[in-house]
Amino acid sequence: MVLESIAVRNYRNLDGLEIAFNSGLNFIVGENNIGKTNFLDLLETVFNKNRFDASDFADISKPIEICLQFLPDELEKEKYANLLSSDGKINIKCTYERGEKQFAYSIDRSDSHGKQDNKTEIIKLLRDFNYLRYDPLRIPADELNFYKNRGVGRFLRYLVSQLISKRDVKLETNSLNGVLKELKENLQNLKPFREFGLEIDIQKDMESQILRLLTLKDENDFDIENAGYGVQFSTLIVLSILENLIDSASVVKQESDDSPSPLKPVSILLGIDEPEVHLHPYMQRNLMRYLQRIIENRDQGFITLIKKLFNIERLNGQAIVVTHSPSILLDDYRTIIRFYKDEQGNTKAVSGKQIVLDEKSRKHLWKKFAYIRETLFSRFVIVVEGDTEIGAITEWAKEVPAYNYDMRNENNQFLDVFRSMDEEDLERYGISVISADGKGSVKPICELLSKFKIKCLGIVDKDNSSNSKSNEENLYVTFFKDFETELVESLFNKNREEKLKNVIMAAAQEINLIMRVPESELLGKKRNPCESHDASEEKNYTIQDISEFEDVDDRKTGYIKILQKNKTVTFGKLLGELLDADEIPDVYRNIILEAKRASISTQKKLREKINESR
Template sequence: MIEWIHVKNFRSLKNFKMNFEEDITIIVGENDCGKTSILESLKIIFNKQKFEEDDISYGEKEAVIEVKIKDRSYIKQVKYEENGLLLENNCVKLSKETINNIKEELDSNTFKELNEEDQRRRLYELMDHLGINKGNMRRIDSLTNKINEKITELESNSYTSSISRIPNDYNLFFLDGKHFQNLDDHIDELYFNQIRQDIWKRDVNGETVEEIINKHLYNSTSDLERQIVDQGSIEKLKTYLPNITEIKIIPQLTQKLNIGVKVQLLEGTEIIPIEKKGDGTKRRITMALLEIRKEIDEEQLHSYIFDEPDTHLHVKAQLDLLNILWGFVRKKKQVIVTSHSPFILNSFSPKNIRLLTLNDYQTELNAVDTDEDIISTLKSLGINNTNLFFSKKILIVEGHTEEKFIPMVFEKIYGFKLQNILVKIIRGNGIDDASKLARVFRDFEFFEESYIYLLLDNDGNRKLKEFNRNLNIPKENKRELGYKEFEDTFDPLIIYIAWKKHVKLNEDAEVYKKFEKKWFYESIKLIRKACIENDLKFSTKLAEYSSDVCCVRMDKVDLGIALANIVEKDDLNPKIVYILEKLVES
């Protein structure tokens, strides 16, 4: 994965460093604050884009881009000379551990026991890794010596060494506006680019295409060297370079093929004129192909980098895009995306969001630490009402306990948050005007009753029943809990263990010692039995037992948190599990 990027003097990125998440990183900010510049810095490092003269920050003479990926970082230094030329220097910086691992591998019996062809293939891989030009070398001892020379150079230069080019040994897919609006570019980047790269490793009679081309180039340059020498070039050059003894010409194979693709979609024998479709339709077509790419399960590491893929997309299409992004994340692919979409921002944790601002023509990175920060970020971009209507589903629960418990248990079971799938929880006892809220839902353009789920106490409150009557929520979207309330659904043993653990973690030792002497599983069972027989609220009597007898105040919200911290899916009431499963469904 790409771990971080550090940029100096590239456009508005004067001295900018940003870390990337393993799963998804969402870069947001107003126009011209540096979002695209970050992505184009990555393109430059990975040979997808050339460095232009005006990319260097105004008034500066040199720009540096460094990217940390896997066990190394790549550095590109670009210097503007007085004569108007741009001089580029590429470097690789490896860790001491990586170098030691390579040395150990070359000295290992495992490597020595490989046959000659497998040894050569592995040595070529290591040379690519170290940025060494293989040339026409095939002898095992020559290849090994070349690697050892590079290791010595790295060790004497803080594990940093110049390389002729940054290798294309990590799969990155860059998709910007043109890739979403142009089918040819989309297919080329997602599929055909890999074919171009694989050509170089294609086996032809025991040799790769790259080896065959290198052999031909070296044979040709050897002939060229002899021709130049035979023409008396060295003698002529001695006038200016008296100590010259040899002219050496080394070909530099850049592994680039100028081959593109033309994609045609057919209706029978007729070509569908995609270029005449609207931008939104073009993006929906390329998104459908992206959906297919998401399903390809490959062992290689991949990073997908999207530049504002939500542009021109209707609300429903933005939700589809969100599902695609989540699909890549679940496939363990890294995703980096610039976006203004409230759906995308609202569905990920604060840790996944990078907010950029422009201050005195310089890009700055601002912290997004809480869900409230996300809402503030959206509002700063002119997007309001983020809590409710940028949601795919809405779960209405009875009170504070469920409001805390459900999100915690959901994340424990499924490994991601409710907000990640755009589910919003509303607390029923916080609804002041049920009929008014119902009207707001009905007036919303994309509202459907099937989007709303109710998880209620058996003695549910009047306002929620009125809300239900006004909206006519489907029966299968509603579940009522306990003989009276949510707390009734848990086994007394679970409650005993959960609250005991909570008190131990949150109270001092002396308080816990007194509490432990009076907090008993059998007592909780008797309280439950008495409540059922006398039509009493279990949570009320349980709180009285904890505070009056055991001397520790029990808050219903704290009890919900305590339960969520220890329960597993098998401990949950089937009605709760049912609602959770419904929320996960597409």
């Protein structure tokens, strides 16, 4: 069974939230204090408890209503036939009035045929769905041992019990008799031991003896409680699934006894809060891919184990992962659920599953998604064509204050926060810059981000087009052919040619740059393809040579060629650092200014809505 969607009414700050889920992994992203962890709390209450607390009500005069839509498999359709709607789905409404002792349940059917709602059957479905909540505040050392029947220790204990019950296991303790005798004699010198008849003895229960002997060790032969937190928490998450299956196993066994098929699937929904807390990026992705294989029944080792231990054929698995880490996201936008604030300040969600893009756009995005991931955590995104632009814009942004111009005379306390910034870097505004690695990907990336309710501006090179304006509302076009031409023309127009030369020479002192341009490239000379050509005989011009050309257009071409031969983020950053604020090309100044103002405006409106609601 899969949870397809949920609708929330009157719960904390999630009133009006509606989410459609992917059938496998789902990653919930969004800013802090927007309600992501609240959502996992909600699922915990609905599936594993029977009432909300008074603090859970957004409006205490109204009930909390949670509408869940499930898609059962064929076996589950038979099992819950009385709950099915005409489309083969199960729609459950959970209502809780303040002061009541438990939920009121109902089934929403498009075609009821006189069916009556069976509360017991609904509760059984919710419990059988097996929602497992994991959060990083758990203490692994309290669970990752065999003798404490707590958390995943319960599974480790279960594992030992199952094996002992099938074998005649004995431990030889006669060799301990001498040690035991001396220990008893030593402790009898203490009054409490004499007064209360206390003495040391050996556990008679074989299972208890074995559980005390066993421990988990890492590859360095350290007990797991002394291993790194990354190892502990990765192990804890996986074992938590198995611990949860212990209770499901007895249900499956009971139902299997009455069924011609000895093995049955089990539904499980994992709710995981910030698993990245103790994991470096590689381990984050590795853990997520492993969990994906588990819930999709593609990990043969896990399948073999649950068949052997629990007589469970497979999992109908699903996971909801709350994260603040781009590294943990997989390369598929359809697995992303983004929480955001609408214009009224309400928390809403966009599900990647529901985003429809044409085939060409999807191909672009799958190729670039590794670079797009971080933008899903931003308020605003600037999409550029290449690497040099990224480096330059991030530095230029520090020189472009959003509060100058028409905002500078406003008496607004909210804007004063931005005025007081030591630096105008983009992170303060929640703005990120991403390279589309080509003109063709700028528009698809902007389209995807817009569908995720992330404001976005793109800038593309004019190339050979005669049109320097875009018909797209959120797309800028350079005035000249490309970034390099834009920069050179801008500096020449401002009589900063000498500054351009000095900036390039200064950058060459910091990093390796190609500083020579062949004569054929520089002057556009064409040679006869029938004639032999020796590249070693061709003249190469240095930046000093270029600066001495009499023709201004030749000098421009020379500088442009040098810039084009050195397209890197590092070179872009150096260009951004070494140029002054008034030397930034207008088109890039404008896009930075618009992005910052839009971010401020959004935050200002949200703050006003929050203040109005108080």
